[in-house]
Amino acid sequence: MSSLLAVGSVALDSIKTPFGVRERCLGGSATHFSVAASFFTDVAVVAVIGDDFTAEDEAVFHEREVNTRDLQRIAGGKTFHWAGEYGFDLNSAQTLDTQLNVFGNFQPKLSPEARKSPYLFLGNIQPTLQREVREQVDARFVAMDTMNLWIDTTKDELIKTIGVVDAVIINDAETRQLAGEPNLIKAAKSILELGPKMLLVKRGEYGAALFTRDSYFAIPAFPLENVFDPTGAGDSFAGGFLGYIAQTGKIDDMSVRCGIIYGSIMASFNVEEFSCDRVRRLKPKEIRTRLEQFREYTYFEMQESASLKTVSVKTPAR
Secondary structure (H helix, E strand, O other): OOOEEEEOOOEEEEEEEOOEEEEEEEEOHHHHHHHHHOOOOOEEEEEEEEOOOOHHHHHHHHHOOOEEEEEEEEOOOOOEEEEEEEOOOOOOEEEEEEEOHHHHHOOOOOOOOHHHOOEEEEOOOOHHHHHHHHHHOOOOEEEEOOOHHHHHHOHHHHHHHHOOOOEEEEEHHHHHHHHOOOOHHHHHHHHHOOOOOEEEEEOHHHOEEEEEOOOEEEEOOOOOOOOOOOOOHHHHHHHHHHHHHHHHOOOOHHHHHHHHHHHHHHHHHHOOOOOOHHHHOOOHHHHHHHHHHHHHHHOOOOOOOOOOOOOOOOOOOO
16 A cells, blocks of 8 residues: 555646747646655555557656556547646746546546555546545545636535645645635635645745644745746645655644655756656755755854844824
């Protein structure tokens, strides 16, 4: 039994950025998440693929020892395909084409072993399916992702699903959209009232923020000179976060904060090349090195309290 179960999409993407073009490259929430999480714990993936998904494509899972027993292959079908283009603002993509293919009729099938997984990630799939999976898995900790499509089209179902998970992991625009509130702090408070214990807000090049009912924590993004493809960064972030939590078995405040830092580090590697290319070549030593760099970049110690100047303010005559 794997300690961490990921349910989501496996895709073959076509991506264009200002730095190049890649056709038929590995993508999907379950792919990016499971590869990132596999550096920390044993991972199993539940997804659906078509006959066009080759042994070479599937090799990414085997390289990282990701359990694919519940990876469904549909005979005669085609794998989910997404085509997108990024401009110089790499925080948002323009969707050029979406072909759901076998993913359009995806019904997650969980083996008895999968149902016993203590940690569960519900990738960006239809909220009703997310909730059905959650009801089948007696997990200790459950995190979910979602997107603006489900907020627009199935908001009531999405709210029900949010009410049965421990953590929601979404970006800042989705946070505001879901809550109907432009202020991020107020929006986060509104979402926490729906039931989850914590909200993790992905802020792209600006980092990430953690909200709970009684605490707040924020980190910057790891500074990078080369960002080629942000596709899958959010799922890599979730993989690093939940992979670390599953490894430690702790869900206290400090462990969650450390998990967010590891999530940010995994996302930083993901964006340095197209698809999973950079993460596939990643070594544990590189993760440890970037962790120490992150610690150095964000550390400060007050040497001496500032002496603050007091001025008298005269009340204007009326």
